[in-house]
Amino acid sequence: MSATVTVEPAPDAPIAPLPSGGDSVLRPPARQRRKVARPQELLDAALALFAEKGYAATRTEEVAQRAGVSKGTLYLYYPSKEELFKAVVRSNLTTLIAEGQEAAGSFEGTTSELLAMLLDTWWERVGSTPAAGIHKIVIAEARNFPDLAQFYADEVIVPADRLFCSTVQRGIERGEFRPVPLHETALALVAPLIFAALHQHSIGACPVRMDCGVDPRAMLHAHLDLVLRGMQVRPGEGP
Amino acid sequence: MSATVTVEPAPDAPIAPLPSGGDSVLRPPARQRRKVARPQELLDAALALFAEKGYAATRTEEVAQRAGVSKGTLYLYYPSKEELFKAVVRSNLTTLIAEGQEAAGSFEGTTSELLAMLLDTWWERVGSTPAAGIHKIVIAEARNFPDLAQFYADEVIVPADRLFCSTVQRGIERGEFRPVPLHETALALVAPLIFAALHQHSIGACPVRMDCGVDPRAMLHAHLDLVLRGMQVRPGEGP
Amino acid sequence: MSATVTVEPAPDAPIAPLPSGGDSVLRPPARQRRKVARPQELLDAALALFAEKGYAATRTEEVAQRAGVSKGTLYLYYPSKEELFKAVVRSNLTTLIAEGQEAAGSFEGTTSELLAMLLDTWWERVGSTPAAGIHKIVIAEARNFPDLAQFYADEVIVPADRLFCSTVQRGIERGEFRPVPLHETALALVAPLIFAALHQHSIGACPVRMDCGVDPRAMLHAHLDLVLRGMQVRPGEGP
Amino acid sequence: MSATVTVEPAPDAPIAPLPSGGDSVLRPPARQRRKVARPQELLDAALALFAEKGYAATRTEEVAQRAGVSKGTLYLYYPSKEELFKAVVRSNLTTLIAEGQEAAGSFEGTTSELLAMLLDTWWERVGSTPAAGIHKIVIAEARNFPDLAQFYADEVIVPADRLFCSTVQRGIERGEFRPVPLHETALALVAPLIFAALHQHSIGACPVRMDCGVDPRAMLHAHLDLVLRGMQVRPGEGP
């Protein structure tokens, strides 16, 4: 408050939700009615916190605060912490899936290019965003929330597997790839990306001194280079 | 309780996790080796539970029970749940690294064979054992325990990176591999395995119905096949 | 909302429960009689819910819903749940008392017949109607709402006692009954009925399997038979 | 604490549980281990509070305080508020039932005397004690806790009905009573007592000014006098 001290924004709300404008410092916190915007604001706040601290360590009140509402308001929109979490997963993964389908849909070009594009897009839209933190949470809490695990399997794992399997299949059918096993190859394709995303949202988000940091981008390309070469049909190998 | 009972000497480090070498299997009459074995028993119980349920969902009482002692006794050895957690991670990672070094040792044969051996061994000794649960925990809790992240970086990530980088280097130097970028390739090599291990200890451990389950073993081989081909020097490509 | 709409005059007692006579069934076009009917509608809804679930388990929102208004509107008429509760009890007790007086009237015939009639009527008009739920509420909450207990004592217990005492007195004076103690006998007369009514509105309203259910009607008659015989002067017994 | 000030006991604990003796005024409240005494102390505290305020209005922490323990300790013995309540009911009603059976068992004398004794005892051991408050609670909360209602029906209502029916039967068989209907008469016998007990624990426990207060004792005798006369075989009525 004093003139010389250059206070940085309160650490509690580094990504402050936006307090509407006026927000005078009087006691009653000037409650607002924003029925339509609230759900998304809550979802965003929840995603950020869940991704950072995990499911159990995130308090509902903290989510509400970050969204700029009170504890009770959160429960107006989501009936429980678990449902809130599911909504977060659903919201971000539905988008994810939709994008995957869409991107794969009508693609012209070599399958190698398609794969590069898919993985690139995934990294840009998911892996490098807070949404990637969801994977971390699911991995960490799956055994405590079996129905959540089932949900995740149904909504994410299976569709993603389908997408990549069919893409590899396309490469094989077009004579671009050797006849590699589908599921295993699909997994080998995405694993490094997901791994990098996990890293990014756990150790990578900590202030650790490390002399072998890896740029995910560079890693992605090295991986693609490696793997595509490994799949491609070599000159004298023809089927 | 009575005064005449001469309790065996207190373990030199009542709160220390245990120096891993000390728990030799000597003293065959399995009688009354309680007090020295306690720390390790607690650590084992804690590892199993943390790996299964995560940090927050694991109750200290449960750990104590599983180790066959009372709640209070646990606090005799570890001053808090957090310290117990750190001790578990440290204890098991040290072992883990030791095994890595040992496995690498002096290997004769092609670098492809060496890599195959390394990854195979890793899966056998770590990925498929409860120790892999540690990765899950560290990933999930890194941001809540920053010094743990630092520890993990120092003790696991950096050494592992060094091991794989030097192996790839060996392959390049011997003319077996193309001149691929070291760090990125190393990461691409291990990522699918770690990913599979994580999967194994989260979703894979849940009773989820899934039509695209992948055998980690088969995946490992598909991955190796792919990646080694991608790295190898092709006939007409000379260095 | 618009300025030209001439809302009907505000009810003279916006917060008053309603004086019971005011809600005549006039104004046949059942159109827009909302605002004057509101208090009674709220009271009715509240009575039903309080009687069914008790004070604490009844939510104000539920009351509002049942009355067809919003939560906020309820508070326009009653400043708090507690006041609503009191208004409900008072309102219905007034009715109850009125019915008592009405039922008593001027009776010709033996006092036994008069008593039979009184109790019969009470059961028909009160005991078997939702109004009996009020007794349940008062009994349950008297200690949490002392002034309500006072009100109940003044408005119900004392008048009822007076009515039955004077009736018994009449029986004694006319030589029909032995000189029994007044208050105690009056209580002994009504207790089984009230008891049955309470039962009816608590356990009797639950889906309990019970092999000793009692028909309140039959019980009433057995009780009367017993008690009137007990009071009546026997052939050889003095005056 | 000072010598001259005669402090009355803190208002929070009018019926203080007994603080073991020492109870110095230091900050740590001198926790004690009384594993065997605790359950009954908690039950007593719970009975008193439930009887006074009802189920919902009684806070678990209040029960713990009154029993002289902390919130958590309560849950060491009873897993939930509902279970605590059931334990209270069970504890007090089991005693009740046992006493009833026992008292009725081998009785010599007229059935009128037996009935007088039964009702007298009931009043002394239940009706006039806090245990009678249980009836109030069951009546008030039965519809919110159906399984409690079932429990109460099974454990109290049915056995009590059986006891009184068999007693009336005995009177009829011995030629003491007219052939009255069993269930109905049994109910008519106990109803005034239960009614009085309810009254005692609701309105009767409030500071109400009332000019028609009834001594339950006197009422009990008036009732018995009335009802026994009504049941007894009159001189010229032969069986």
Place this chain on the structure above:
DNA sequence: CATGAATGAGACTTCATTCAT
């Protein structure tokens, strides 16, 4: 007058930690 989104005190319950025995 009416609405219903928003609030926040408070209830129940859990569990890491302490400490008398």
Place this chain on the structure above:
DNA sequence: TATGAATGAAGTCTCATTCAT
């Protein structure tokens, strides 16, 4: 040392009440 009864801070969720619209 070991125990496990006891503690109390903290978390999730409810709901009476308020108030901007």
